[in-house]
Amino acid sequence: MRHAARIALLLAGVLGGGAGQGIGNNVTPLLLLPAAAQASEARDPGCGVTRIVAVSGAVTYRLPHGFVRAGSDSLWTRARTWVRGKDYLLDALRGDVRVLASLTPGETLYVASCWLLRPPPLEYARAYYRPLRMDEPAAAAPDSANVQAAPRPSTGRELANAPGGAQLSVTGNKTIAVEFGSSQDAALRQSLDLAVIGQLAPGVELTGVLSDRNTPLTAQGTTQDLQSLDRVLLELKAPRGSASFGDIPLVFDRGQFSRLERRVQGVRGEVHDHGFTASLAAASAQGEYNRMQFVGVDGLQGPYALTDRTGSTAITVVAGSEVVTVDGARMTRGESADYSIDYERARITFSNRRPVSSASRITVEYQYAVTRYRRNLAAFTGGWGTGAYRLFVNAIRESDDKGRPLDLTFSAQDLLTLAAAGDSAARAVGNGVTAGTGDYDSLRVALDTLIYVFVGSNAGHFDVRFARIGPGQGDYADSAVVAGRTSYRYVGPGGGAFVIGRALPLPESHDLLALGGSAAFGALTLEAEGATSKRDRNLYSALDDQNDGGAAGRLSAQLEGRLGPLPGRAGAQVGARTVARRFESFSRLERPFAEEDWGLPVGADLEHQRRGDGALWWQPRVGSELRVDVSALSTPDGYRGTRRHGEWTGAGRLSTHALWLESDGTLSGVRYGAAGRSRWLAEARFTGGVLVPAVHAEHDRRRTAADSAASVNRVDEVTGELASGAQVPWKLLAGLGERRETQEASAASSARARRATTYRLQAESPPTAPVGVGLSGLRRVAHDALAARTSSDLASVRLRGERKRWGLSGTMNVEVTSEAENQRVRTLQFVGAGRGAYDAFGNFVGTGDYDLVLTVSTLLDRYARVATSAHAAWVFGKSEMWRGSRMEFTLEDEARRRGELRLADAILSTGIALEDGALSRGAVLQRLEGELAPGSRIAALRMRAERRVAADRSFSDFAQTTDQRQGSLRWRARPGKETTVETEARVNWQRATQELAAGSRYDRTIVEEGAQTQWVWQPGPALRLAGAADLGFSRPQGQLDATRTIKIGPDVSMAVGARGRAELVLRRAFVSGPPASALIPSVDPAGAARWDAHARFDLRLHETTTFGLSGDLRERPDRPTVVSGRAEVRAFF
C-alpha cells in the first residue's frame, strides 16, 4: 500500500505539473496507469513530491513547506529508496533535509511528504487586550499586528537568512609515513593537503587550500608554524567586501605617486559600501623591488641577466613578480608567449614570438628575494566618491625588521660599523679575511700594497670575502665562477666594484602617504594630488637621516565636451607636476625610456622633475584622435628643455597613425650640453577582405649631451607588410623591413653605421582542416660599417595531417630561436692516488685521483637553437585479432649550434650530432615501433627499434657523446582468462665517448643481448601468481667472453581478507663470466644484484583510510646488503 500510495503521489505530481513537483524522467508511465485512477480520487492537497537537484558541496536542502507530517516523508533517487536516519535527516518543523548519503551533483532527489495546509506562523507576537472606551476612536486601540514579532523558541533561527549550518565542503588527504633502512636512520615524512570550498553564510563564499609537504613534525605532531607550510591560500567573498590570505597580489593604482604592484605573503581585506572603499593589507614582502631597462642585442633573444640595485647578478627573482615591457608593450610570460624567465638564476629569455634587436627597448620590473632582513609591508588605501567628487588616501610602509637579519649574526664591531656607516653601503663593510684553508693566498705587489690572489678551490691559506660597493669604487673585480664559487682578481684602486670585506646589509624603511581628489564642474574637471615620502636607508644609524624626506605634488585641469559643429568630442588639459629630489615612490613615475624623448641618455634620472604640460585633443569618432601637447621640463641634474608633440590615430578600414615629436634642451655643467630629439612616424593599414597591406616609416634623431662629445644617434626605418584578409581561409603574411642606424660623435668626427634587413613570413591553415600548416619565420641580416654580416633566425613550423579512413596521422613541430649560454670550463686537478673522487675524465667514481672544478665565465656564447618533434602513426586492423595494430615513427631532436644555423639541423642526423664540433649540444631520438595483432590470444607482437644520440660540447675543454641503439621483440599469449604468457627478446648496443681538449679520449661500447619471459596465472581477483626469468649476455665490444646473467623468481599477489592485499616480488640472479662493465665509469656497481626482493602489504582500514607497509632488499656480492622499508597511513576526507 505504501508503494502504491507513492506511485499515486508521483502521478499526482505529473498531472499537477507544478514546479518542483514532478516525476522522475526515468520512471515508466505505463507502470503507473492502474494506480492513477485511484490516486485521482484520493489526492491530498497537503501531500506532494518535491524534486531537488543536488548541488556540489551542499548538504542541506529546504523543502517548500515546513511542518511536515511525522512519518509522511519518503525520499528516493533514480537508483534506490533512501532510509531515514541513515541516508538523510529531516527537520520536520522547518522542512530541512540534511543529506547523509552520497548524492551526485546534478542528480535528482525526490521527496514525498505531507504537510500542514495552513501552518501556524513560526513567530509569535504579543497581543494586548484593553477594553475599548467609548470616548476613544477605534484607531487608537493597540494593534497587535504592529507589535514587533519575536521568533518562537522552537524556531529561533531566522529561516530565510540562516540555513542549517554553513555549507562547506572539506576535502583533502593526510599522509604519515615512516621510512627506514640499513643505510639510513628512520625518518618521519608527512604531507597534508586540505581544500575548503562553500558558503559560510548566504552570499559569503569561502575557498581555501592548504598544502604542506615534508615538513618536520614537532613532538606534538603538529606543524611548527604557519610559515613552514608550502602553500596557503584563502579567499573570502562577501557582497560588500572580500578578504584574502596567503600568497596574494597587492595592487594600488589610485593617483600617480603612490602606485604599488607587489606579490606578498599576508592578509588583505577590502570593504566597499555607499561610495566608500577601503583596503588594508599586512604582509611579509617576498622581495625588494627593482627595475632594469636596457636595449636589446641584435639577434640575441636571451638570456639577459637581472641584477639587484647594486648590479649583482647573484639574486633570485620572486616568481611571478615581474612586469616586462618591450617598446612599451607589456609582455606575457610563457615560452610560447613572449618570454620565459629563470627565477633562480635571474635571467630572462624572449621567445621567437617577440624578436629582439638593437632597436628593442626592454624594461623589467621585478622583486628579488630578500636575503638580508625579514621585510614587512603594511598598506592602506581608502576612497570615497559620489557624483562629481572623488577623494582618496594611500598610506604604505615597508620596512626591514632590523632585529631579525636572515642568515646573519652581527658582532658588536659590526653594529658599530653599521651605526657609523650612515646611509652608505660602501662604508658598511666588516672584516673579510680569515686565516686558514681557503681559495686565496696573499701577495705583496708594493711596499704598502698587499693583495689576495685566487689560487684554486681550497688551495690557499686565506678565506677571503668580497663586498660589492659599486663600479669604479673598489679594487677587485669578479672574474668567473669556480666550483660554484665566484672568484675575484685585483684590478687596482678604483678599477673594480668590489673590496675585501664582508658586506653588512643596511636595514631600510620606506614610508609614503598620498592624498588626492578630483571634482567635476560640468565640462571642467580639476585634479590635485600630494604625497610625502620618507626613506631611511640605515635604521641602525641616525647619520644622514636629515635627507630622508621628500614631497611631490601635481595639479591638473581638464575641459571636455563638444566643439561647435565639429563631430565627436574635444578637450584641453593643463597640468603641473613637481617631484622633489628626495621623494621616493614605490614604483617608477615615468614610463620606460621616457628620458629619450628629451634627449637625455638612457638611465638618466627623469623621476625627479618640475614639469608643466598643456594639451589639446579631438576625437572625431571612436578610435580616432588628434592630440597636440607642449611640455616644459627641468630636473635637479640641471636639464632644462621643452617638448612639442603631435599625434594622430585614425580607425576604420584604412587605419592610420602619425606622430611628430620635437624637443630641445640643455644640460648644464657639461661641455656639450645641447640635447634633444626629432622624431616622426607614419603608419597606414588597409583592412580589405582579401588583402591587408600595411606600411610603416620612421625617422628618429637624438642628440645626447655629454662631456667628451655631442653624440647624435639617427635611425631611419621603412617596413611593409602584406597579409591576407578575413575572406581568405588561410592566414598569410609577408613582410620586409629596412633599418639604418648611424651614430655620430662630433668631437672625434667619427660615425658608425649599421644596416639591418628583416624578412618576415607567416602562414597558417584553417584550424579545422584535416591537413594543417603553421609557419612563422623571421630572418634579420645586419651589416655594420666594417661590412661584417650577422644574421639571426626565428622560426616555428607546425605540420599536421590525418586520414582517418586509412588510419594515418602525423604531426611535426619545429622551433628555431637564438640564445646564449655562459662559457664553461671543466678542470681536473690531480690530488694524488685515491685522494679524489673523480677519474681522469671527470667521471664521479667515489674514489679516484682527481677533483673536478667547474668554472662558469660571465662571457656568453651565442648560438642558434632548433628543436624538432615529429610523430607519424598508421593504425590498422578491423578484426578482433588485428584491431589496434599500429606502426609508429617518432623523431625528437634538438641542436644548439654556435654561429648560424644550418637547414639540416632541423632534422638532425645522428652522424652530425656525433661528429660536428660546432654543435654545442645535440640530441636525437629515432624510434620505430609496431604492434601487431594485439587482440590475438596466441601471438600478440610488439617490436621496437630505437636510437638515442646525445652530444654535449658546451664545455670549452670537454666533450661527451653517447649513442644507444635498442631493439626488442615481444610476444604475448593469452590462452585463457586466467593465464598470460609474455616473452621479449632484446638487443642493446651502447657507445660512449669522452674527449678532453688535451687530447685524451675515452671510448667504450657495450653490447647486450637477452630475453625475458613471464608466465602469469590469475584464477581470480584474490590471487595472482607469476614466474619470471631473464637471460642476458653483456660484453664490451671486442671482448669475446660475455657476462652471463640469469634472473629468476616469482611474483605473488593475493588478497588478505576483504580489505587487504599482499605482494611479493623476488629475484635471484646467477652471474658467470667476467664482471659486468658500465658504459661510463660510475660509483654505482654494474650488473644485477644477486638477491632483489620487494614485499608490500596494503590494508584499507576504513572507507577513507589506508595503511601500507613495504620493504625492499638488495644484495650484491662483496657489498653490504641494502634493506629499506616504509610504513604509511593515508587518510582521505
Added chain:
Amino acid sequence: MLPPRLATLLALALTLTASLAYSAQPDSTLVAGATPLRLDSLGVYGHAGTDDGGLVAPSGLATDQFAHIWVSDASTNRLQRWDAAGQWLGQSGSLGSDANQFRRPASVARLGSSGVAVLDIENRRVVTYDLLGRLAVVLVQLDAAALEEQTGRITPVSLAADRGGALYVADGDRDRVLAFDFAGRLVRTVGSYGAAPGSFRGLASIAVAPHGELVTVERPVSLPRKRANAADSLAASGARVQRLDAGGAPIASWLVPAVSEESFALAVDDSGRVAVTCASAGTVTVYSREGRVLAAREGLAQPGAVAWMPDGALLVAEAGRGRILRVAPSAAKP
C-alpha cells in the same frame, strides 16, 4: 650455458606450448545502460589556433580548487590556464627538453590542493606547477637509471593524482600502473597484462577516485558473439573500465561501448562519477561509480581530454574544434 639465441627460441617454444593448452574465457559483463540524461552545453573556453588561448590538440585537462582550467596541448607543447569565467590567465612551455619545455605533453592532473602535474611524454617525466602557473619541480624522471632498474622501461600514456599528491602513471606498453608518493618515489606497481580483473589489456587511461581508488580504461575488445546479439542496443565491442582499490584489488568493472580503435580519456569526480570520452566516436559518457550510465553526449569533435569542475559541470577538450566545452547533465531526455 646456452647461447642466447637458442635460449630465446627455447623460451618462446615453451610459452607457446603452454598457452595453447588453454581455451578462451568470457570477458567482463557489459552494463546495460538505462536511458542516459542529456549533457547540455554551458559554455566554451579557448579557440582554435596557436595564439594566446588557442588550442590545436588539447591532450590533458584538469581543474584546480579555484576552478581554474588547465589544458595541455600536444601540438603547441604548452600548458594554458583559464579561470572559470573564461578569462585566459597565461601559459607555460615550448618545444624542447629543458626546464619548462615539453615534448608532447599529455595528461594534466590536480596534484593535491596546491598545484597540477603534467605528463611530458617524450621527455619521459612528470613536472609540477603551482596554482599560479609557475614551474615547481620535475617530480618524476621516468627514464632515470635507478627507476628503470627497478621497473624496466616505462612508456607513459596517462597520469592521475589523488588528493594527497600521490601520482599514478599508466604504462601502456607493459599494461601496469606505477604509483609514486608525493615526493616522486616509486611506491608500487599495480596490475600487469591479462584479461582477469586487476590486469589490463591495452591500458589507455587512468583516473583516481576520491578515496584513492583507481579507475582505468583499456583498448576496446570484441564481445563474444552471442552476448552481442542478446542486446541489440549494445555495440559489438567495448572498452573495459575497471575500478580498483589503491592496492590493486578489483572493485568493479564494466564495458564502454566502442566500435573501433579509440583513444580514451577518463575523469572521476568527488562523488565517484566516471566520465569517459571516446575520440573517434566523438562521445562522452558519464557513469555512476557502479558503472550505470547517467548521462551521455554525442557529436563531439575528437574529444581528447575530460575533467570535472568543482561545481559538478564537466569539461571536454575537443581537438577537432580547438576548444574546451563545458557541459552539465540535464533533466530532459536526449
